Amino acid sequence: MKKFTKIFFEQEPYKTYKSKFNIYGIYKPSQENGTDNPNNGVYKNTVLSTTFNSLSSDRYLLTEDNKAVRDLAAHAPYDAIYIMVNTDKYGGGGIYNLYATFAADNVWNEYIFLHEFGHCFAGLADEYYTSDVSYNDFYSKGIEPTEPNITALLDKNSIKWKEYLTPGIELPTPWKKNEYEIIDNDWMKERAPLIKKISSLIATNAPKESVKAAENEYYVKEQKHVDILDNFFKKNPSWGKVGAYEGAGYSSQGLYRPMIDCIMFSKGKKPYCKVCEEAIIRMIKFYTE
Numbered sequence: 001m002k003k004f005t006k007i008f009f010e011q012e013p014y015k016t017y018k019s020k021f022n023i024y025g026i027y028k029p030s031q032e033n034g035t036d037n038p039n040n041g042v043y044k045n046t047v048l049s050t051t052f053n054s055l056s057s058d059r060y061l062l063t064e065d066n067k068a069v070r071d072l073a074a075h076a077p078y079d080a081i082y083i084m085v086n087t088d089k090y091g092g093g094g095i096y097n098l099y100a101t102f103a104a105d106n107v108w109n110e111y112i113f114l115h116e117f118g119h120c121f122a123g124l125a126d127e128y129y130t131s132d133v134s135y136n137d138f139y140s141k142g143i144e145p146t147e148p149n150i151t152a153l154l155d156k157n158s159i160k161w162k163e164y165l166t167p168g169i170e171l172p173t174p175w176k177k178n179e180y181e182i183i184d185n186d187w188m189k190e191r192a193p194l195i196k197k198i199s200s201l202i203a204t205n206a207p208k209e210s211v212k213a214a215e216n217e218y219y220v221k222e223q224k225h226v227d228i229l230d231n232f233f234k235k236n237p238s239w240g241k242v243g244a245y246e247g248a249g250y251s252s253q254g255l256y257r258p259m260i261d262c263i264m265f266s267k268g269k270k271p272y273c274k275v276c277e278e279a280i281i282r283m284i285k286f287y288t289e
């Protein structure tokens with residue numbers, strides 16, 4: 001908890017508003033170590049009954065035991081609940097005004113931690129659109145999403161983040177979307193057999209070292225992919241500009257995000273985009289003023 005408290009306050013806007021937060025940790029030991037991973041037949045008796053494969057998405061980590069969550073949380077005053085899950089498998093979840101979870105030991109733990117808190121605390125939408133999710137057509141066509149960081153509307157004078165638009169920016173904002181999709185698609189193809197390999201090693205009870213080796217191979221390749229994407233974003237002429245970038249909210253077309261990159265869009269160490277940051281600040285002020 002100390003580690004993630006530090007990470008939290010190193011990130012804007014939490015850094016600036018540090019004095020507005022109190023963080024309490026509540027620890028209750030579980031009967032067993034870990035969490036449920038139904039796709040691999042793993043079931044653990046844990047205090048909050050967290051589980052992967054929530055809503056049939058392997059990396060979606062939630063609990064349906066709301067009573068246990070509230071009973072435990074009731075040991076401290078709180079506005080937001082974060083559940084640290086003792087696992088190194090990639091995953092997490094964040095539901096606005098309910099709670100967030102994250103895999104505390106995964107190599108992407110810092111990113112997941114900040115991403116899911118954005119959902120849970122500020123009601124931010126997922127800005128990504130190329131990953132498989134539990135929801136198809138989550139946002140109805142022709143209806144403006146309620147979340148502050150995605151939009152279906154492109155009118156400069158009424159777009160919900162109009163006060164943050166970079167002066168003179170083109171809407172929709174060109175960002176070499178096709179190039180991004182080729183890079184991302186190549187990685188999706190490359191990673192599929194690696195994921196399959198890890199799953200089958202776990203399913204066949206392979207020695208822990210072989211599972212770890214396969215996982216490491218995966219993470220090294222994934223880190224390389226993240227670096228390539230980071231480079232793509234930073235070299236893009238639209239880097240750092242607030243506009244409306246097509247591709248958001250699990251949809252390749254018709255939904256737009258405010259900046260080319262954001263913690264709500266892609267993995268890695270990076271800031272929230274301007275619009276997400278401002279939405280978080282509004283929520284901090286809502287609770288504290």
Ligand SMILES: [Zn+2]
Pocket residue numbers: 127149258261262263264265272273274275276277
């Ligand atoms: Zn954002």
